[in-house]
Amino acid sequence: MPSPTSADEEDGLETCVLKTFDLDLKESNIVTPSNSLKAELDGSTKKKYSFAKKKAFALFVKTKQVPVPSYEVKERRWRCCQQLFAEQTSIHRHVATQHAEDVYQQTASILKQLTAALRTPQSLTPTDRRSSPKDCLPPSQDVSAWLPDVSHVSPQELRSGQGNEEGEVLLYYCYCDLEDPDWVCAWQAALCRHLHLTGKIRIATEGINGTVGGSKVATRLYMEVMLSCPLFKDYLSEDDFKSSKGGSHCFPELRVGVFEEIVPMGISPSEVSYKNPGIHLSPGEFHKEIEKLLSQANQEQGDTLLLDCRNFYESKIGRFQGCLAPDIRKFSYFPSYVDKNLDIFRQKRVLMYCTGGIRCERGSAYLRAKGVCKEVFQLKGGIHKYLEEFPDGFFKGKLFVFDERFALAYNSAVVSECSYCGAPWDQYKLCSTPQCRQLVLTCSACQGQGFTACCVMCQDKGGKQASDPTQDSFKEECECTARRPRIPQEQRA
Numbered sequence: 001m002p003s004p005t006s007a008d009e010e011d012g013l014e015t016c017v018l019k020t021f022d023l024d025l026k027e028s029n030i031v032t033p034s035n036s037l038k039a040e041l042d043g044s045t046k047k048k049y050s051f052a053k054k055k056a057f058a059l060f061v062k063t064k065q066v067p068v069p070s071y072e073v074k075e076r077r078w079r080c081c082q083q084l085f086a087e088q089t090s091i092h093r094h095v096a097t098q099h100a101e102d103v104y105q106q107t108a109s110i111l112k113q114l115t116a117a118l119r120t121p122q123s124l125t126p127t128d129r130r131s132s133p134k135d136c137l138p139p140s141q142d143v144s145a146w147l148p149d150v151s152h153v154s155p156q157e158l159r160s161g162q163g164n165e166e167g168e169v170l171l172y173y174c175y176c177d178l179e180d181p182d183w184v185c186a187w188q189a190a191l192c193r194h195l196h197l198t199g200k201i202r203i204a205t206e207g208i209n210g211t212v213g214g215s216k217v218a219t220r221l222y223m224e225v226m227l228s229c230p231l232f233k234d235y236l237s238e239d240d241f242k243s244s245k246g247g248s249h250c251f252p253e254l255r256v257g258v259f260e261e262i263v264p265m266g267i268s269p270s271e272v273s274y275k276n277p278g279i280h281l282s283p284g285e286f287h288k289e290i291e292k293l294l295s296q297a298n299q300e301q302g303d304t305l306l307l308d309c310r311n312f313y314e315s316k317i318g319r320f321q322g323c324l325a326p327d328i329r330k331f332s333y334f335p336s337y338v339d340k341n342l343d344i345f346r347q348k349r350v351l352m353y354c355t356g357g358i359r360c361e362r363g364s365a366y367l368r369a370k371g372v373c374k375e376v377f378q379l380k381g382g383i384h385k386y387l388e389e390f391p392d393g394f395f396k397g398k399l400f401v402f403d404e405r406f407a408l409a410y411n412s413a414v415v416s417e418c419s420y421c422g423a424p425w426d427q428y429k430l431c432s433t434p435q436c437r438q439l440v441l442t443c444s445a446c447q448g449q450g451f452t453a454c455c456v457m458c459q460d461k462g463g464k465q466a467s468d469p470t471q472d473s474f475k476e477e478c479e480c481t482a483r484r485p486r487i488p489q490e491q492r493a
Contacts, residue, residue, distance in 0.1 A: 049107075064091060105257065148224070158195060158217060167213060168246060169211065169247070170243055173361075175235070185258045189254070196218055196248060201256045202261075239381070242385060242388075265359075278364030284389065310354050317415065320394050364377075396411065417441065454479075
């Protein structure tokens with residue numbers, strides 16, 4: 001195990017990397033993804049594998065560290081999967097056994113960065129090199145230099161927004177080139193701990209995508225820091241942040257990581273770049289386009305197509321009138337959906353939208369690259385910004401969000417129904433059967449009759465497990481996923 005170190009020594013990313021765990025993961029079955037990744041590497045890159053894996057592991061562990069106020073004894077604690085760990089060996093073992101895939105993703109990202117760095121010509125003179133926002137950062141690169149002063153704020157003000165206290169959730173993204181996403185990852189983890197924020201933040205060389213929850217004081221401070229940071233200040237504006245009622249209780253923990261993409265479309269940013277998106281329309285402009293579309297007698301024969309590029313369970317409870325809502329389960333299926341249904345986009349003016357705008361950035365770039373559309377437009381700020389301006393506009397139902405609130409209501413329309421009795425219903429719950437993570441629409445009356453699973457198969461298996469706790473767990477696949485085509489074929493004119 002690593003030699004004992006003080007809490008202060010562990011604060012530095014470099015120290016964290018060098019003194020990371022000493023578990024023998026190379027031969028462990030729990031990290032098969034990393035083993036397969038290593039096997040695919042060429043000889044020169046293999047030499048970097050051990051460093052990349054340790055760095056990825058250390059970064060992941062660091063994001064789980066519980067913030068400790070300056071006036072308390074600095075005993076380190078870690079929180080992950082709703083468990084509290086007091087020993088470093090315990091959190092290391094937990095991450096090694098339960099989060100191998102997360103570590104694998106970060107390892108792959110770091111390896112790609114290392115490989116790219118090795119291929120970058122080193123013969124350029126300083127005047128040849130383009131200046132970058134990173135040049136504006138302090139020479140020390142110490143993340144603590146970029147944490148806001150909170151001495152004027154009481155601990156209670158920072159921590160409010162927990163439990164039933166009203167706080168705020170911020171949603172934002174910023175596409176911009178980041179030379180050192182690992183440094184940004186360590187800084188974001190430290191910043192969120194410093195402000196007692198929870199949530200999910202994805203970082204890549206193409207930018208950052210975050211959703212954080214906490215007190216209004218904390219989220220305001222977070223926004224101020226992001227807007228003043230040299231890495232983002234030329235790209236982010238206050239209007240890029242979407243806020244809603246919530247708080248730190250909306251997320252079980254803080255998760256910050258480095259990935260290849262800040263939104264998982266499944267295609268390398270080097271192949272489809274955020275730099276070639278569709279034309280951005282303001283909520284007002286988008287509203288007028290939909291108004292014009294809905295006024296047409298035969299919408300399918302017209303040259304405009306309204307496309308929802310979210311997942312089926314999102315559009316099920318809320319969507320724009322007259323839209324095409326693909327029956328896909330993940331955004332990574334979107335490119336295949338476009339390829340399979342290319343004819344419906346041919347010679348069309350496509351109006352795209354998603355929750356906050358980020359999926360449209362690269363989704364529209366992919367559609368444009370196919371060269372079949374007349375024009376591709378996207379809703380700037382997504383449904384979130386549209387509903388702020390037009391709560392009773394053309395979007396009907398609830399806005400699905402990826403946290404424990406499940407949805408936000410801006411109007412009283414209910415566009416979905418109970419899966420069992422067909423009554424109007426739009427309040428999601430997780431399937432009551434263990435190991436199944438499907439979302440279920442089951443009304444109060446049906447819940448009272450015991451219908452709490454996503455399908456009959458899960459309902460039966462759940463009952464069997466309740467009567468026989470020793471029964472082996474079953475796979476996630478059930479009727480809901482088995483009967484749905486992975487990539488649907490649309491039957492449209």
